[in-house]
Amino acid sequence: MNFLSQLLRLFLFFFYAFTFQNILCNNLSHVRCNEKDRQTLQIFKEGLIDPSNNLVTWSTQQDCCDWKGVHCDNTTSRVTKLDLSQQSLQGEIKLSLLELQFLYHLDLSENFFKVISTPPIQNDVIFGSNLHYLDLYYNDISMDNLHWLSQLSSLRYLNLGFTNLRYATNGLQLLFMLPSLSDLRLRYCQLNITTSLKNVNFTSLVTLDLSGNYFTSKSLRWLFNLSSDISHLDLNQISLSGNFDLQWLSQLHSVKYLDLSGIDLHKETNWLLAMPPSLSNLYMIDCQLTNISPSLKHVNLTSLVTLDLFLNNFNSELPHWLFNLSRDLSHLGLGDSSLFGEIPSSLFNYQNLEYLDLHYNMFSGSIPLTLGNLTYLVFLSIGSNSFSGTIYEMHFSRLQNLQELDLISTRFHFSPEWIPLFQLKELHLDETNQGPQFPPWIYTQKSLSILSMSSSKLSFVVEEKFWGLIAGIDERIDISNNSISGDISNVLLKSDFILLNHNNFTGTLPHLSPEVSYVDLSHNSFIGSIPHNWKKLKHLFFISLWNNNLCGEVLEKLSWSTYLKVINLEQNEFFGTIPNNMSRYLERVILRSNKFEGSIPPQLFFLSHLIHLDLAHNNFSGSIPQITYNATEMIADNYSTPLLVGDDIDLYEKGQVYEGKVNSRRRTIDLSANKISGEIPSELFGLIRVQTLNLSYNHLTGTIPKTIGGMKNLESLDLSNNKLFGEIPENMATLFFLSYLNLSCNNFSGQIPIGTQLQSFNVSSYDGNPELCGAPLTKCSMEKNVVDTIQSIMKEDGGFGEKSLYLGMGVGFAVGFCGLFGSLLIFRKWRQKYYRLLNPMYDYLYVTYILKFNRS
Known part of the structure; x- marks a missing residue:
């Protein structure tokens, strides 16, 4: 009994000890946020705009150590790290965050901040800052004062990429003097460095990224003072006012990573001699390099691991020096470099190659079977060449590590029973004429994130296998311009980019994952309305449903896509009105040939990025909004081309004649064939960047505003089939780019203004205006000319002015x-x-x- 009693006591002892330890650990594991830190974070939040509600956890009901992006020290309970990157945040960055005494990591990159506010902060707080890592990359911030940054003496990593520092050049010297800074990234900061920086201190700098900025050739001399330990130098896409001197690069003995992409080096024939001896990664993409000097045939870069010469102009066979590189070469990029001839089998002796890009050249002959020696190969791109031979499965028999394969526009033959050793993540077989049957071996690829097989003459698929295949692709699916048919209404597509256009798909529209951002289902035979769950497409920026048999109200559902840039619903049976809350990022709105109705909301002309508005052939009524238009991209002289995806949008101009594709710089407004009434507002002609304007087949009245003379870029103007009257403004004769004009079927009168521009059009441009005269129509009578002249002078001057005096x-x-x-x-x-x-x-x-x- 005593033994059992002691055993029981011992068991209870361990039980209580274990329980107490768990309770103690649980209490310690939940660290409560420091009250001072919580207040500082709350002040920071007051300056934020959170349209996607990503900071819903930042509430007083939750401990601030549990807030999204906030990390606290388990012992001190103080905030040490704040990571709010890619949260779609807007508003201002309040630098009161520097009052977080123990904060060492701050990442606010890839948001939409516009302002950095510098409230009064005690200098001792700034000097006492423990911040080691600061990332403000890819916001919309402009800074002309860098003084606050220069006081962060502990800073080791600083990324201000895509921040506007145009007016802060003098502050750069302060950044270079930071004693602990080892990694400085100033990518595309609009720097305009025209003078050499003096007394810069690079003693700690290891990584320097100045890509995408402007330098004079003399201003680069300060780079001679780079630290002897500098290992990473990125000058990609810098703009130079003078010639780039490569010779100073040879003095940077520690540089291992060098990017000179985008610098024009077409005059350099000895560029290999200038490369630092320790170089292991060299990128010279789009440098206009030509065939090198014959004296460099035997150059041996023994340390080179990465060499990327994509997009150059060698205009030769593979250069001899290419076969004397390090045996450790793992990355070789020679795509689109004007190379020709056959590929020698010795190229594949670099058996450590993991990346090989030879695409879009003029290589001929057959692919050597020694390709199979590259057993470490992960990326292979040999498409878009002129190979005469056929690629067989034996070329890939040993490539078990292959993950990305590009065979665009090549001839290959794989047996239906072939099961490859590799599992691809990316497969590009566009324009390979694989049809009519979908290649069976692709069904074995269970890891595909990207499948691109456009224009491959596919028509027959094993439906169950095929639907399962495309449903599993999560990044990009492109099977456009084929003849694939079937009902995919029950398929859930989760790719970011979905291109199924120009096929024969039927049934209702497929289900889409909320993460989808690009959808092109045009030129199919889809029916029905937009699925209700499309309201959840918060990341959608491009959608084209052009030329289907769809119906119902659509715009209300798409208005939930707050980042939408391009919307093309042409040639369907959609109806309803245009909501007032459409995405403010819209660049192209094409609702042509549907049954939309109601008035045109003024908000459309407040879209600062809008360049293409096509509402033609609908039932819109009311008048054109008479407001101060704010469509910046249609007004600004120094406009920037928006970042556009999906340029395959048809443009209608010159009446209703199909004209082709609209390019990313063309500005168009087409409101033709509706029921729009009222006068043409003079503000409309303030959109001076518009090149195509079509208001034909409406019920417009009044005269043509004289402000039309300011539309100097106008190339196509159609006001036909309205009820417009009065004279054609004299300043229309100054629209020198006007190549198409149709004013027919109105009530215009008087003489057509004299000038080579308006007289160059034929009679059809003016037909249907009985009281209009002058070339190219019939001559105006003398009596009529005198009366018209007097009337026009009186209209212009409100009475008799100087012209009236001479006439009198x-x-x-x-x-x-x-x-x-x-x-x-x-x-x-x-x-x-x-x-x-x-x-x-x-x-x-x-x-x-x-x-x-x-x-x-």
Whole structure:
């Protein structure tokens, strides 16, 4: 019994000890946020705009250590890290965050912040900051004062990429003097460094990224002061006012990573000699490099692991020096570099290659079977060449590590029973004429994230397998321009990019994952309405449903997509009105040939990025909004081309004639074939960047506003089939780029303004205006010209001005002349007195002339 009793006591002891330890650990594991830190974070949040509600956890009901992106120290309970990258946040960054005494990591990158506010912060707080890592990359911030950054003495990593530092060049020297800074990234900061920076201190710098900025060739001299330990130098896409001197690079003996992409080096023939001896990663993409000097045939870069010469202009066979590189070479990029000839089998002796890009060149002949020696190969791109041979499965028999394969526009033959050793993540087989049957071996690829097989003449698929395949692809699916048919209404597509356009799909629209961002289902035979769950497509920025048999109200559901840039619903049976809350990022709105109705909301002309508005062939009514338009991309002289995806949008101009594809710089407004009434607002012609304007086939009245003369970029104007009247403004003759004009079927009157521009159009441009005259129509009568001239002067000046004075003098002289001589003809006595007055004057002048003539 005593033994059992002691055993029981021992068991209870361990039980209580274990329980107490769990309770203690649980209590310690939940660290409560420091109250001072919580207040500082709350002040920071007050400056934020959170449209996606990503910071819903930042509430007083939750401990701030549990807030999204906040990390606390388990012992001190102080905030040490704040990571809010890619949260779609807007508003201002309040630098009160620097009052977080123990904060060492701050990441606010890839948001939409516009302002950094610097409230009064005690200098000792800034100097006492423990911040090691600061990332503000890819926001919309402008900074002209970097003084606050220069006081962060503990900073080791700083990324201000895509921050506007145009007016902060003088502050750069302060950044370079930071004693602990080892990684500085100033990518595309609009820097304009035209003078050399003096007294810069690079003693700690290891990584420097200055890509995408502007330098004079002299201003690069300060880079000679780079730390001897610098290992990463990125000058990608820098702009130079002078020639780039490569020779100073050879002095950077520690550089291992060098990116000179985008710098014009077409005059450099000895560029390999200037490369630092320790170089292991070299990127010279799009440098306009040509064939190198023959003296460099035997150059041996023994440390090189990565060499990427994509997009150059060698215009030669593979250069000989390429076969003398390090045997450790793992990355070789030669795509789109104007290389030709056959690929020698010795290229595949680099058996450590993991990345090989030879695409879009002019290589011919057959692919050597030694390709199979590259057993470590992960990426292979050999498409878009001129190979005459066929690629067989034996080329890939040993490539078990392959993950990305590009065979675009090549000929290959794989047996239906082939099961490859690899599992691909990316497969590009566009324009390979694989059809009509979908290649069976692709069904074995269970890890595909990208499948691109556009224009491959596919028509037959094993439906169950095929639907399962495309449903599992999560990044990009492109099977456009084939003849695949079937009902995919029950398929859930989760790819970010979905291109199924130009096929024969039927049934209702497929289900889409909320993460989808690009959808092109145009030119199919889909029916029905937009699925209700499409409201959840918060990341959608491009959608095209053009040329289907869809119906119902659609715009209300798409208005939930707050980042939508391109919407093309042309040629369907959609109806309803345009909501007021459409995405503010819209660049192209195409609702053509549907049954939309209601008035045109003024909010459309407040879209600062809008460049293409096509509402033609609908039932819109009311008037064109008379407001101050704020469509910046249609107004600004120095506009920037928006970042657009999906340029395959048809453009209708020159009446209703199909004209082709619209490019990313073309500005278009087409409101034709609706029921729009009222006058044309003069503000519409303030959109001076518009190149195509079509208001035809409506019920517009009034005259053409004289502000049309300011549309200097206008190339196509169609106002036909309305109820417009009055004269054609004189300044329309100054629209020198106008190549198409249709003013027919209105009530215009008066003379067509004289000038080579308006007279260059044929009669059809002016037909259906009975009171209009002048070339190229019939000549205007003299009487009509005089009356029209007087009327136009009175309309312009509100009365008789200077032109009226001259016209009155002429008329007065004519009337006086007729009155005098008419009186002489009627009254005989007046005529006799007139002759008696003139005869003595005549005799005097005659005698004087004879006397002077005889003397001479």
